Amino acid sequence: MKEYKVDKLKCAGCGACIPICPHQAIKFDNDKKVIIDKEKCRQCGKCMEVCPFNAIKYE
Amino acid sequence: MSKEIKKITIFSGINKFGEKESFNKIEIKSGETIAVVGPTGAGKSQFLYDLERLAQADTKSKRKILLNDKIPDKEWKIDPKKKLIASLAQSMNFLTDLPVEDFLKLHIQARGKVANQNLIKEVIDEANQITGEPINSKMNLLDLSGGQSRALMISDLANISISPIILIDEIENAGIKKEQAIKILVEEGKIVLIATHDPSLALNTDKRIVINNGGVVKIIKTTLREKGIAYYLNWIENSTLEVREQIRQGKKIKDIKLFCEKI
Numbered sequence: 001m002k003e004y005k006v007d008k009l010k011c012a013g014c015g016a017c018i019p020i021c022p023h024q025a026i027k028f029d030n031d032k033k034v035i036i037d038k039e040k041c042r043q044c045g046k047c048m049e050v051c052p053f054n055a056i057k058y059e
Numbered sequence: 060m061s062k063e064i065k066k067i068t069i070f071s072g073i074n075k076f077g078e079k080e081s082f083n084k085i086e087i088k089s090g091e092t093i094a095v096v097g098p099t100g101a102g103k104s105q106f107l108y109d110l111e112r113l114a115q116a117d118t119k120s121k122r123k124i125l126l127n128d129k130i131p132d133k134e135w136k137i138d139p140k141k142k143l144i145a146s147l148a149q150s151m152n153f154l155t156d157l158p159v160e161d162f163l164k165l166h167i168q169a170r171g172k173v174a175n176q177n178l179i180k181e182v183i184d185e186a187n188q189i190t191g192e193p194i195n196s197k198m199n200l201l202d203l204s205g206g207q208s209r210a211l212m213i214s215d216l217a218n219i220s221i222s223p224i225i226l227i228d229e230i231e232n233a234g235i236k237k238e239q240a241i242k243i244l245v246e247e248g249k250i251v252l253i254a255t256h257d258p259s260l261a262l263n264t265d266k267r268i269v270i271n272n273g274g275v276v277k278i279i280k281t282t283l284r285e286k287g288i289a290y291y292l293n294w295i296e297n298s299t300l301e302v303r304e305q306i307r308q309g310k311k312i313k314d315i316k317l318f319c320e321k322i
Contacts, residue, residue: 016290020283050287 002058004041004048008033010055017047017056064143064223065089065127067110067250072121074274075102080122081276085268087250089223092241094261095254097270103254106270107226110252111144120273145222148229153200153208159183160196166219178218186214189240191304206234217243227253236300238263238293259296262289 011033018026018034025040026047036047036056048056067087071080087093095103102120109122113131116123124131131143155162163182167174179196187193190210194203203211213235216225225244237260244251255261262285269277298315305312 012291014291014294016287020287046283049283050290052284052288052291 003038004036004043004045005057005059006034006036007055007057010053011051012053012055014052016050016052020046020050022046063127064250067224068125068128069110070123070125071275072109072116072118072123074120074272076272078274080274082278085275085278087252089250090245090248091266092245092251092253092264094264094267095252095270096256096261096267097276099256101270102273103270104228105273106268106275107146107228107252107254110224111146111226113143142220142222144224144226145216145220146226146228147209147212147216148227151208151212152205153203153211155200157200158196159194159198159200159203159211162200163215163219166215170219170221172219182211182214182218185218185243186210189213189235189243191234191236191300192307204234210235210240213240214243217247217249223248224250225252227251227255229254229256234300234303236293236297238289259289259292262286263293 008031013028013032013034015028015034018028022044023040023042025037025042026034027037029035043058045058048058065088069085069087071082071084073079095106097103105118105120106122108114109118109120110124112118113124113126114120114122115130126143153162157165160179163179164174167178172178183194183196186207187210190206192204192207194207194211198207200208216222237257241251241253241260241263253260253264261267262281264281266281267279268275269279302312302315
């Protein structure tokens with residue numbers, strides 16, 4: 001099944017995706033980049049749309 | 060009164076060549092933020108002026124403004140107590156020789172509200188969320204820096220002024236947290252229009268009205284991606300502001316927050 005994933009090389013850690021997520025599924029990881037909680041993610045795709053760096057992929 | 064203005068409608072006029080503008084009407088709803096963008100001299104200030112004047116085809120652009128689908132009452136233009144529209148420009152400064160606290164008290168009373176300490180404190184606290192240089196209630200208005208003055212004016216507009224519509228002309232270089240300033244105004248249900256060249260400010264809105272040669276040429280709805288870009292730009296600018304403040308206070312700079320730690 002496809003899922004939303006963060007490309008850690010592209011993520012700048014700005015956190016723009018965090019307040020956009022309607023399900024609070026995104027948070028900062030220990031490396032200060034973001035991580036998506038697969039349990040909470042409902043695949044709305046807003047994070048991918050908002051990311052200034054195209055760091056979120058759906059695959 | 061803030062609650063009474065639910066909608067502004069702008070009917071198109073003409074550009075500087077006398078040609079009709081490229082829209083029929085623009086509707087702006089309560090709580091919306093609109094950027095007015097375009098090259099220098101394109102007519103951004105005229106657009107804000109038409110709103111401030113509540114133009115009825117009586118300015119050079121021939122635009123017409125309706126409030127809640129009606130032609131606005133004339134008294135709204137004249138009576139300062141009913142002041143519908145408040146403006147904020149880069150060059151504005153306080154000219155009153157008073158401590159912050161006393162000025163706020165006077166302003167609150169002039170607006171017919173009770174000047175309790177809580178409200179005064181709230182205005183100063185919110186101003187301090189906008190500026191990096193803390194303001195305290197005993198400071199004299201004349202001693203405030205440009206950033207502190209601007210922050211206090213914005214917090215005053217949000218919390219004390221009854222004007223439901225706020226027009227802002229070029230606040231980009233004021234040394235304040237702009238997105239926080241806009242947030243505070245919008246949270247109070249104000250309609251905010253900002254003429255700006257600043258990318259993060261222009262993208263941190265609901266729509267932007269593009270002006271050229273004296274006329275509106277385009278109305279662009281802000282995309283989610285653009286909001287993400289604005290978020291990132293704001294983040295960089297706030298980091299810059301923080302370093303600037305540390306330099307101002309004579310500190311050494313050890314590091315810069317490269318990553319946003321919390322929201």
